[in-house]
Amino acid sequence: MDAFTVHTGVVMPMDRVNVDTDQIIPKQFLKRVERTGYEDFLFFDWRFHADGSPNEEFVLNFPGYKEASVMVAGRNFGCGSSREHAPWALQQYGFRTIIASSFADIFYNNCLQNGLLPVRLSEKDVDHIMIQAKEVPGYQVTVDLASCTVSDGQGFSAAFSLDEFKRYCLLNGLDDIGLTLQEEGAITTFESQRA
Amino acid sequence: MPGKTMFEKIWDAHVVAEEPGKPALLYVDLHLVHEVTSPQAFDGLRMAGRRVRRPDLTVATADHDVPTTDRSLPIEDPIAVQQLEHLSNDAREFNIPLADIHSPLQGIVHVIGPEQGYTQPGKVIVCGDSHTATHGAFGAFALGVGTSEVEHVLATQTLRQAKQKTMQVDVNGPLPFGVTAKDLILAIIGQIGIDGGTGHVIEYTGQGIRDLSMAGRMTVCNMSIEGGARAGMVAPDEKTFDYLRGRANAPQGDAFDEAVERWKQLPTDPDAAYDTTVVIDAASLTPMVSWGTNPGQVTQVTGRVPDPASFGNPADRESAERALRYMGLEPNTPMEEIPIDRVFIGSCTNSRIEDLRDAAAVVQGLRVSDRVGAMVVPGSYAIKQQAEAEGLDRIFLDAGFEWRNAGCSMCLAMNPDQLLPGERCASTSNRNFEGRQGKDGRTHLVSPQMAAAAAIAGHFVDIREWKN
């Protein structure tokens, strides 16, 4: 897994609530057996017209957000299907972190598994970032996992929280399975006690 | 010491290791695998030189992108073929039992788990699929996970989990005439909202739940994720035990009776506390239809498409406006006047034998409307066989339905069963997201009875008034 420590980047506003994973990565791309190569399919049905041309009205295609690596989104982002292809697509497209007031549980967890940092802030703070991202060209924020803060260098700063263990894994880019296998003795004991 | 909820009892019995400041390591009793969310996990194992720790606790099936047409013909979609072959190879290499499309055990993963007796009270069950919540109907803690966690479970037979909060959803009386488990869960989601259960495990209680068959309980638990909860559960009782007795992978003979004694200890203690309780007024429930593009955007069949202006919260108003644009609906249109083009009876929510019997009873002796294309997709091969033994296939075929082979089919339209752009479908599945059943297709979620009646009438009808 990629480590996440601190990241500064342009913010893209995804000003919709309840964005589901069927939109983030539509089902026709889930037949692939690879773990990479999903960036071109991110938000496919919103991003492209039926003839394959880009939908210029969709925020991902706005010229000002071409380099965006931070997304700010409406509440309950990532609801629906458990497809991990959703965080893969977001990350492979170039997003490093997503800010919202709430995330769906499975999606949130899947992001953490991949080093894509989901940041929960209050509705008020999310609104602030959303408005700035829409109105200020090239608006950037810095997300710092060491101090658990989001700031924009222009006076805005907000703290977020993250499970301590997950934070440790992310900061160090640690592989979950490797860590668990260190506890293999406990697993074996558990199994033998139940048998 | 205060009592424990069923969730807490199951949780405590599965903690392998727990340290302060770290999510617990939970033992997994049953890991269900399907072709879409597993290939990358198996590749990960191979790359790291790891093995599957407990292939004997792992079961695989092919369901998501299998065709539901004639299975003696080759599959046309080469990418689906590649994915199905990947699963076959993985199962062979790692020694995992697989029900492929030619197996009599094949079916939708959440249908075959219970049907074959793998799903049992007190188990921790995971699958790389959000509708794993279904299995909670047996008093199990069953939750959907992503592909990285699939790999983790394959390698370690454990899952690292922060403990969820508990939410009780109490259905305080019997369901009124014509109201099914599907209507109940749609009403619950309408009430709590699609993120109402986030961070929680829901336990469904009350007479409205106790009265339901196991099929109905599965329908309710199945859609817990549509209310944001990763898991839903119902306390096991005599119906649960009767359902499981004699199933292939359930304990047999004396071992079954011993298991029942253990399972009887699972229900929530009377003095246990939930973090939240929601009461559902059973008497006020009616048949439901979704009008929007998420499963919380629902109304009564006798209601109207809402006016987005009536939503107080600006984000919800904008979301309703978007939904109506996508759905091609005008505010205030009576739901019963909305004409439909397609009907889909199937999915892990409503494809069990009870669902098919209910739908068949509605269409018996009638004909599907000329303007409607309708299909029935049984949840498993075994259900299809059973339905055919009961003559349900004839009832559907005579009425003009297509009668298909088992799979997810048009629930998510990964196979060729898809809506065309603009087509409007009455569907017994669980998600009405944009494009879910085909790009630009329009989905209305309903019960099997309501879907069947809509197929005949060509529009939604109040099933309570149905006569045939």
Ligand code: SF4
């Ligand atoms: S039937 Fe639908 S919801 Fe159920 S497992 Fe298949 S795709 Fe998922």
